[in-house]
Amino acid sequence: MIADQYYGQHSTSAAEAVHAFEQAVFAVAAHRPAAEPLNRALEADDTLVAGHALKGLGVALLGKAEDFAKARALLTPAQDALSRADGGTDYEQALVQALQLASCGRLKAAAARLEAQVSHNPRDFLCLKLANALRFMTGEAHHMRETSATALRSMASSDAGYGFALGMHAFGLEEMGSFAEAESIGLLAVTNQRSDIWGVHAVGHVLEMRGRAAEGARWIESSRQLWPHCNNFTFHMAWHLALFHLEAQDYDAVLDLYDREIRPVETDDFRDMANAVSMLWRLEQEGIDVGDRWRRLHEIAHRRRSDATYVFASLHYLLALLGSGDTAAARELVGNLRDRALTAGLDDQAEVAAAVGVELAAAILTLHSGATAPANLCELSLNLPKLGGSRAQRDVFMRTLLLMAANSGNPAAFDAVNKVRTAMKSEDRFARVTHKRLSETAA
Incomplete structure (x- = not known):
């Protein structure tokens, strides 16, 4: 057995494989391409349990229907490797069991299995990182904060994963509204680990939520040396x-950044689509002509209209379809979400569709058609965290609900939604402009 520098325990005698795997873990932590070192690890030892498990979990985190199918296929070599290792180590068992759960759409259970391993071995960095990524997708910030806190209590500042763990903790704190502590911990993270782009990102979130726009722009710009x-x-x-x-x-x-750096290539990764779609939607809410940019997103959204695997992604596809004027496909997507909700109990995302996805999608269609806004705008705003993603990402939906309330001329609905929104971020220019629209509508 060999222990790696991130406190993973491997049932192998191949030091070369473990060394390459360490490089893959660093890449995952630093949000860098991990495929090359991971492939080298498996070439050095094709029975490396953690290598197979990480490969499968990385695919599952991509969140599309075919990705979960690929993850299920990758589960077989991971289980075979575990069997050849006579059951493997606790670490290897946790990774393979998490892959089994995640590949079936049980993301919360997969995260819980990894968190149990962190409780058993708090310095186990990879299990911490993967649990954090899964909880991000399920919108459970309290778990992100608590698990990173558990790890940090046992980690030494000299641990290879320490700075990255600080960055994760900063983000969990920010998502739970502890902005001052999040900023402090985030700054400590990037001081300890200069490659921690997630820590930089966490501080950026704080500055966004606190309305410190000029400072935020400078902060993000200062990290450009990490981006390549x-x-x-x-x-x-x-x-x-x-x-x-x-x-x-x-x-x-904004438009220059969109063209050069937000959407420089036409990928269908749901995270890339969310970046692009939500920015164009915000711009149009502010009356900005975005030209033919929706057309370039339409093909992907149209192709994905029946893929309700991850509701957060589906809602962004909906915005893209509406932005490009394809109302028929948008209605089809909402119908597919309704079908997904009928399978609630089978996996996490079916429950998300039933709890918030279908109603939010229907409300967005209502806004687009000019029909009367639904009465449950405040309830929808309170349920948005179930979608996953971050406060900043979900704000595209919060802004949309606020706009619906303003258009309805209902001050009580506007105040209720705005109260939920300002509990997560400082009142901004959009809120003030939208309130003015409410006054004009109600007059």
Whole structure:
């Protein structure tokens, strides 16, 4: 057995495989491409249990229907490797069992299995990172905060994963509304680990939520030296930078960032689509002509209209279809979400569709058609965290609910939604402009 520098215990005697695997773990932590070192690890030892499990979990986190199918296929070699290792170590068992759960759409249970391993071995960095990623997708920030806190209580500052763990904790704190502590811990994270783009990102979230737009733009710009090393997280960092320019009404800068750095390539990764779609939707809410940019997103959204695997993604596809004027496909997508909700109990996302996805999608269709806004706008706003993603990402839906309330001329509905929104972020220019619209509508 060999222990890696991130406190993973491997049932192998192949030091070369473990060394390559360590490089893959670093890549995952730093949001860099991990496929090459992971493949080298498996070439050095094709029975490396953690290598097979990480490969499968990485695919499951991509969140599309075919990705879960691929993850289920990758479960077989992981289980075979575990069997050849006479049951493997606790670490290997946790990873394989988490893959089994995640590949079936049980993301919460997969995260819980990894968190149990962190409770058993709090310095187990990879299980912490993967649990954090899964809880991000399920919108359970309290778990993100608590599990990282558990790990940090046992970690030493010299541990290879310590700085990255600080960055995760900062993000969990921010998502739970502990902004001052999140900023402090985030700054400590990037001081300890200069490659921690997630820690940089966490501080950026704090600045976004507190309305510190000019400072936020400078902060994100200061991290540019890390971006060329990242995977598609680079696009997301550019998205955050554009949010700060949007608040400053520098629309030319936003559109330039969109074309050059948010959507420089036409990928169908749901995270890349969320960046692009939500930015165009925000711009149009502010009366900005986005040209033919919706057309370039339409093909992907249309192709994905029947893929209700991850509700957060489906709702962004809905926005893209509406933005491009394809109401028929948008209605079809909402129907597919309704069908998904009927399977509640089979997996996590069916329950999300039933709890919030269908009603939110129907409400967005209502806004687009000009029909009367639903009466449950406040309830919808309270249920948004179930979608997953971050406060900043979900704000595209919060803004939309606020706009619905304003258009309805209902001050009580507007105040209720705005109260939920300002509990998560400082009142911004959009809230003030929308309140003015409410006054004009109600007059």
